[in-house]
Amino acid sequence: MQYTQKVLDHFMKPHNVGKMEEPDAYATEGSPACGDQVTVYLKVNKATQIIDDISFLSYGCASNIATASIITDLAKGKTLDEAKQITWRDAVEALDGLPPIKVHCSVLAADTLQSAISNYEIANGLKEVPEFSKQTILDELKKIIYPKVGEDIITLKMVKYVGFSNGEVLIDLNIMSFDEWRENIAEEIREHLQKYPDVKDIQINFP
């Protein structure tokens, strides 16, 4: 495993780290059981909608800390609309790359930033609580990284079918039995979807 110098710099001396007192919004994503958890805090200028201040806490490995650090750098001073465009790919690029097996860390960092922004918008009447739909499932699946290549499973066309009715999620995955990551990915999908109260049951099928 080789980390770039930028990853090491942000890991050893992370930017914007620490708990924020009285944030305007925050979000925590991930869970200790999955091995990583990130919290992002925001202070937003109400008039200009600019992110005046941002900070994070991270329970995780070196790349988890580094990606959270870079994501806060990328978002600081941006308007909410600009910050909403920031993705995990931007974080990976800004760090001069990540080992494929570590790309999922950048997804968690970007995800937490987006959740914090969403929480701010909901709390300030800028948007409604989004309704759970098939699109929500697709958005979540875009956050699942295939560790061997460091790309998401939608882009890699590993998802054949997604269905949702009466609280039941049905997903057909195009991952063979000999693939060492098959169970890993199924487990991660469940972790991502179980947090939605609308989801009662998740069925994942393989060829």
Added chain:
Amino acid sequence: MPEERIYLDNCVTTRPAPEVLSAMQPFLTEEFWYPASFVSTGERISAVLDEFRTTFARTINAQASEIHFTAGGTLANNIAIKGLISAVYTRGKHIICSVVDYPDLLTNAAYFENMGFEVTYLTADSEAFVSADELKKAIRPDTLLFMTTAVNHVVGTIQPLSDYARVLAEADHKIYYHVDAGQAYGKMKLDMQELGIDTMAVSGHKIHAPQGVGFLFTKKGTKLSQVIHGVRRIDNFQTGGISVALIAGFAKAAEMLFADLEGQINHLYDLSGYLLEKLEANLDHIELNGPRGTARACHNINVSIDYIEGEAIAMMLDLEGITVATGSACASQGLQPNYILMAIGKNHVQSHGSIKLTLSRYTARAQIDRVVEKLTAITRELRQRSPLYQAVIAKER
């Protein structure tokens, strides 16, 4: 200039002793020959190999004819396990091992399971002990083999080898007894006259010999089928070439260690005891994984540091010139938490935060002081960044 690296991953491999390298030298230069009869060059090598067999035999109270050289511990395990089963497979189809065994044993068990054999995986208690009573309950009329890892490679637990021997001796039929002694050889007394072991695998590079050499003990009269076929040069079981120089180095390492085994063991117990004491005095919210005191091997300390993650700890120590190991999923190739820690009832967080420090004869007290000092600072730093720790201190306030 950075200070000299502090290496505390001696459970994986150890620094070859300078004396060992010197002992190898003749066999890489003037005496580069292979053993053979009737010619003086070959006879000279046959004679030194006999001497080395005697050296190793003395270390475990065995006979020279019971020692077989191999190119490492994993080969010794494979030659023994596959050789034993192949020799007796018509008599049964049941194998016993445990969930906390070394991968050499577990992958062999899985191999035989795929071939249609049945395997009972004994469970371990919270300190990774596998009880002889459990072994007794698992024995069936068709049990062929029991295999065990004498010292657990993650948490250092010393298994009750003589209790196992007693249970196996009391069985109604012969059950072969194989031991992986990779972490045990040179860390505890292993007496083949007392322990009733049929086959035992030993690795050289865990005791300051170079990598790529080991030996297999096979009790006199134990029949092993040939697993590795080829020309007989050094050994009947591992046919083909084995480096005489590596064997010579390994023999020297064993000679050095066993000249005062008890003294060396006591020295490592002193050091590891000191390390644990210092860790517990300097760090809060930590827990020792595995047993305390002489129930664990003398060189192993494994602690879980709560609320922070092991890869981050190990990387920060690495950048300070200190090598340690971690059971964190983030540091593993399969992104899975350590199977030993999970098998003894630790949770994901405890496995993620686990750090394994394994010592050797080259570990100095001053190095331990430095490691604890750095680890304390790193723990403080990473906890400042950790949402889990921040939540805990908010609650404590």
